[in-house]
Amino acid sequence: MAEGNKAARDGGGLRFKVRGPRDFYGGLALIAVGIIAIWATGDLGGSRGFAFGPGTAPRMFAILLAFMGALIAIGGLLADGPPIEKFAIKGPAYVVAAILLFACLIRGVSLEYIGVPVNIPGFGLVVSTFVAFMVSIMGSSEMRWTESLLAGIGMTVFCVLLFVYLLALPFQLWPSFL
Amino acid sequence: MTDLFANLWLGFSVAAHPYNIGFCLLGALVGTLVGVLPGIGTVATVAMLLPITFGLPPVGALIMLAGIYYGAQYGGSTTSVLVNIPGEATSVVTCLDGHQMARKGRAGAALSIAAIGSFLAGCVATVLVAALGVPLTSIALLFGPAEYFSLMVLGLIFAVVLAKGSVPKAIAMILLGLLLSMIGSDLETGAGRMTFDIPELSDGIGFANVAMGVFGFAEIIRNLEMSQESRDIVQSKITGLMPTRQDLIDSAGPIARGTILGSLLGILPGGGAVVASFAAYTFEKRISKHPELFGTGVIEGVAAPESANNAAAQTSFIPLLTLGIPPNAVMALMVGAMTIHGIVPGPQVMTKQPELFWGMIASMWLGNLMLVIINLPLVGLWVTLLRVPYRLLFPSIIVFCCIGIYSINNSPTDVIIAATFGLVGYWLAKHDFEPAPLVLAFVLGPLMEENLRRAMLIARGDATVFVTRPISAGLMLISLTLLVIAMLPMIRKRRDEVFVE
Amino acid sequence: MIKNLVGALLSAALVVVTAGAAQAQSDYPKRNIVMIVPFAAGGPTDVVARIVSEHMSRTLGQTVLIENVAGAGGTTGATRAMRAANDGYTVIMGHMGTHAAAVALYPNLAYKPDVDFEPVGMAAGTPILILAKKDLPAKDLKEFVAYVKANNEKLNMAHAGVGSVSHTTCLLLSSILQVKPIAVPFQGTGPAMNALVGGQVDYMCDQIVNAVPQIQGGTIKAYAIGTPERSPVLPDVPTTTEAGLPQYQASAWNAVFAPKGTPKEIVQKLADALDKALDDPAVRKRLLDLGSDIPGKDRRGPQALGTLVKNEIAKWTPIIKANM
Numbered sequence A: 001m002a003e004g005n006k007a008a009r010d011g012g013g014l015r016f017k018v019r020g021p022r023d024f025y026g027g028l029a030l031i032a033v034g035i036i037a038i039w040a041t042g043d044l045g046g047s048r049g050f051a052f053g054p055g056t057a058p059r060m061f062a063i064l065l066a067f068m069g070a071l072i073a074i075g076g077l078l079a080d081g082p083p084i085e086k087f088a089i090k091g092p093a094y095v096v097a098a099i100l101l102f103a104c105l106i107r108g109v110s111l112e113y114i115g116v117p118v119n120i121p122g123f124g125l126v127v128s129t130f131v132a133f134m135v136s137i138m139g140s141s142e143m144r145w146t147e148s149l150l151a152g153i154g155m156t157v158f159c160v161l162l163f164v165y166l167l168a169l170p171f172q173l174w175p176s177f178l
Numbered sequence B: 001m002t003d004l005f006a007n008l009w010l011g012f013s014v015a016a017h018p019y020n021i022g023f024c025l026l027g028a029l030v031g032t033l034v035g036v037l038p039g040i041g042t043v044a045t046v047a048m049l050l051p052i053t054f055g056l057p058p059v060g061a062l063i064m065l066a067g068i069y070y071g072a073q074y075g076g077s078t079t080s081v082l083v084n085i086p087g088e089a090t091s092v093v094t095c096l097d098g099h100q101m102a103r104k105g106r107a108g109a110a111l112s113i114a115a116i117g118s119f120l121a122g123c124v125a126t127v128l129v130a131a132l133g134v135p136l137t138s139i140a141l142l143f144g145p146a147e148y149f150s151l152m153v154l155g156l157i158f159a160v161v162l163a164k165g166s167v168p169k170a171i172a173m174i175l176l177g178l179l180l181s182m183i184g185s186d187l188e189t190g191a192g193r194m195t196f197d198i199p200e201l202s203d204g205i206g207f208a209n210v211a212m213g214v215f216g217f218a219e220i221i222r223n224l225e226m227s228q229e230s231r232d233i234v235q236s237k238i239t240g241l242m243p244t245r246q247d248l249i250d251s252a253g254p255i256a257r258g259t260i261l262g263s264l265l266g267i268l269p270g271g272g273a274v275v276a277s278f279a280a281y282t283f284e285k286r287i288s289k290h291p292e293l294f295g296t297g298v299i300e301g302v303a304a305p306e307s308a309n310n311a312a313a314q315t316s317f318i319p320l321l322t323l324g325i326p327p328n329a330v331m332a333l334m335v336g337a338m339t340i341h342g343i344v345p346g347p348q349v350m351t352k353q354p355e356l357f358w359g360m361i362a363s364m365w366l367g368n369l370m371l372v373i374i375n376l377p378l379v380g381l382w383v384t385l386l387r388v389p390y391r392l393l394f395p396s397i398i399v400f401c402c403i404g405i406y407s408i409n410n411s412p413t414d415v416i417i418a419a420t421f422g423l424v425g426y427w428l429a430k431h432d433f434e435p436a437p438l439v440l441a442f443v444l445g446p447l448m449e450e451n452l453r454r455a456m457l458i459a460r461g462d463a464t465v466f467v468t469r470p471i472s473a474g475l476m477l478i479s480l481t482l483l484v485i486a487m488l489p490m491i492r493k494r495r496d497e498v499f500v501e
Numbered sequence C: 001m002i003k004n005l006v007g008a009l010l011s012a013a014l015v016v017v018t019a020g021a022a023q024a025q026s027d028y029p030k031r032n033i034v035m036i037v038p039f040a041a042g043g044p045t046d047v048v049a050r051i052v053s054e055h056m057s058r059t060l061g062q063t064v065l066i067e068n069v070a071g072a073g074g075t076t077g078a079t080r081a082m083r084a085a086n087d088g089y090t091v092i093m094g095h096m097g098t099h100a101a102a103v104a105l106y107p108n109l110a111y112k113p114d115v116d117f118e119p120v121g122m123a124a125g126t127p128i129l130i131l132a133k134k135d136l137p138a139k140d141l142k143e144f145v146a147y148v149k150a151n152n153e154k155l156n157m158a159h160a161g162v163g164s165v166s167h168t169t170c171l172l173l174s175s176i177l178q179v180k181p182i183a184v185p186f187q188g189t190g191p192a193m194n195a196l197v198g199g200q201v202d203y204m205c206d207q208i209v210n211a212v213p214q215i216q217g218g219t220i221k222a223y224a225i226g227t228p229e230r231s232p233v234l235p236d237v238p239t240t241t242e243a244g245l246p247q248y249q250a251s252a253w254n255a256v257f258a259p260k261g262t263p264k265e266i267v268q269k270l271a272d273a274l275d276k277a278l279d280d281p282a283v284r285k286r287l288l289d290l291g292s293d294i295p296g297k298d299r300r301g302p303q304a305l306g307t308l309v310k311n312e313i314a315k316w317t318p319i320i321k322a323n324m
Helices: A003-013 A021-040 A056-078 A090-107 A124-137 A145-166 B002-015 B018-036 B042-055 B058-083 B089-103 B107-142 B145-161 B167-181 B199-203 B207-225 B228-236 B245-266 B272-287 B300-315 B317-323 B329-340 B354-385 B390-409 B412-430 B435-458 B470-500 C002-015 C044-060 C072-083 C096-105 C141-150 C165-177 C189-197 C208-217 C264-279 C281-289 C301-323
Strands: C033-037 C064-068 C090-095 C117-133 C156-159 C182-185 C203-207 C220-225 C251-259
Touching: A021 A056, A021 B167, A056 B167, A056 B435, A090 A124, A090 B207, A090 B390, A090 B412, A124 A145, A124 B390, A145 B390, B002 B018, B002 B107, B002 B354, B018 B042, B018 B058, B018 B354, B042 B058, B042 B329, B042 B390, B058 B089, B058 B107, B058 B300, B058 B329, B058 B354, B089 B107, B089 B207, B089 B272, B089 B300, B089 B435, B107 B245, B107 B300, B107 B317, B107 B354, B107 C189, B145 B167, B145 B272, B145 B435, B145 B470, B167 B435, B199 C072, B207 B390, B207 B412, B207 B435, B245 B272, B245 B300, B272 B300, B272 B435, B272 B470, B300 B317, B300 B354, B317 B329, B317 B354, B317 C189, B329 C044, B390 B412, B412 B435, B435 C182, C033 C044, C033 C072, C044 C064, C044 C090, C044 C117, C044 C208, C044 C251, C044 C264, C044 C281, C072 C090, C072 C096, C072 C251, C090 C096, C090 C117, C096 C165, C096 C251, C096 C301, C117 C141, C117 C165, C117 C189, C117 C208, C117 C264, C117 C301, C141 C165, C141 C220, C156 C165, C156 C189, C165 C182, C165 C203, C165 C301, C189 C203, C189 C208, C189 C220, C203 C208, C208 C220, C251 C264, C251 C301, C264 C281, C264 C301
Parallel strands: C033 C064, C033 C090, C156 C182, C156 C203
Antiparallel strands: C090 C251, C117 C203, C117 C220, C117 C251
């Protein structure tokens, strides 16, 4: 995240100092979300007579959100607050990668209908569970290979027994191309 | 009164049939098991297991489905306490103090009090359903769009009050939750709102995806930052499994009040049960001598919402049983199950099929008893799970969550959305934003907006309906009072700061 | 070693392309078939789907699983079905709304019901009733018509969401009566019925399945049924023809469709299984108990459904366009 650098630059370059960076940058991000939402709802109809129309409520909440964001950001300028903790990269990266791999492998991904020639076949529950387990466990600094491998296999077997045999969920077990 | 006893006798003679006891036990067991798996909520559980009941006799099938329903609710609370993942909107607040208790090594006490509170609440609510089900139905019918809108506003105010930190931040999170809940197709016109032309978003975002992301995945990411030592301390100091005497004394009041609130709100078909658990939490926080401790692991913060959500789970059967109108998605599934079995749910069920009607009511009580019997011994097992080294526990949670989310709609996109919300939740935590108000607003948002629009249509744009209709006006007044009380300390603090400067 | 394994799997994922529908069809079905129900579980379409799918599973030798994909008047589910692989493992329990009315309701509809789907066969029709809250002054349909025309400004008509059967069939009523009432949308028929029972709204049109218990229980009134004959479930409710509004004919049909390009033999296999289900006495009894109208032999099968879809689109489009 670039916020740390920005905080330092703002603190040095400008006259005023950000006293509560958590609130200040949090507020700014909310303003951004509010503005994006206002933009995204721009094409929706507003009130017609006493009918609300699809756009009224989201726009109202988006404006209020931007307003609250501004309030929080101003609060962050004026009142002292703790610094922003460092954002870790490794943990989130592995966890998110594991989840995304699971999503892509479980039933396969085809983007052909939007014109992208990507077509990942479904790998089924066994492969996707094992891959998700192994990738996520690598996000931990305490990972041990043998133990993880055994746990991964155990977990996969457990999930298959539980979801497929006990709960009879309609999962594809093995890769579809085998 | 004699009628009631005769009816209950009939009910128990049906429910106590060995087959039906078996179905009830099976339902409660399966419900607990599936509910405990993070990622799979009650609706998904019942939907998944619905086909299993097709081959059963109708009374048995419904008893089993009802068992699954409250079994899953019990189980969902267990994940809230153990791994900070709410299985249902109703157990979001359980996370707040329940998981903190677990971190302090008091997971056993939290789980036990949840089970005990739920059982007591379930008993009271079942009697209420049996004795007053029919007259209470009229309450449900008094609630029109204007009343529901006011109730949802009150619900959002609860979400502000229950927040630990700053009020503006809680309000911002509520607005963000409301905004997120509006993604998807518009009810009135069918127009896609903030969908960015992504077809998967036209369904809107599911509750499970958001909750799993900002609670479950974000929690894991944050835990990975912590050093091994600080986590292992949490794990090693697990104290007694059962609540202490003091715990029981502290919980008695919250359980009683939670039961009353839950029973009343549960009758309302349009989201009353969701409001129940955090209404109970907020109420306890308001009247507590130490409100500042809420959110750090106080037992009242578990006892009250758990009693309330279980009481509401029982009384939410009232509209279904007396009117045949399903108040929520789970009940809609039960209506489906009834019609598939050739039973037309509605006002006549009670007179035409008394054995079904009273059998189900009796089975609710039996189901609750079984859940306590199943769950209290399991507390030991769940707590032992916390002793599994975290480096092995967290990948398992991730895998369970992935499979759970995927199985709800068989949609990989849902899993990706949950991952996104994991990162959002991580960012929110770094900036001291609480996820609970966001998730609650996300659940209440559509109910609030839709009812507002309906109310305005029916009133032909006259906004005074919200204050001229007595129930609505009462709810609005409570909201306003609560908001003022919540804002007061902040205003005072600001003023003090200004004076200091 | 694990890294290599994971790497190998990943590269395999990126390289291998599915053979898709090109696989042999003679052994169809070799796995579960998903039947998308474009509405929430427990609703009329869902119940019809569950009743027939259970019997179809037995004929096909594989489970037909119900997947509820609700939203946007059913078009979300229909769009998903349209985009699904055309290998016969995804079908949809389509419906008057998703496969006829939607054409006029949604200008940006992602699919054309008569082009993008292979019709499999009609499953069941559900007659539509004209309903009102129990203290509405009108005693019969004639009085109701006069009342609605006189009090048009004041009345609220409930419906179960844009594009739902209750919405489109009420538009039909409005166009016949030349009125434009305020339409109050609800999220599904359950909440709409709740509001009608509670007297929050004045009248609605809805499918017989939802209304029977309420009518029998006396919590709402039924003025007429929009079919040529009375329903055996509600023998006291007159037909619209008897009650003096013969133009109002409406029945919500449910029919099975497969994505476009699904092989002919597979479609035929599905149609045969559906046909068999509709002949089964137990299935028939369940459907009739719900008030459904089971199509006769001449209205079953792909061809009859194809014609029905074309006719229905032609029927609903002008009515909806004129009233939106």
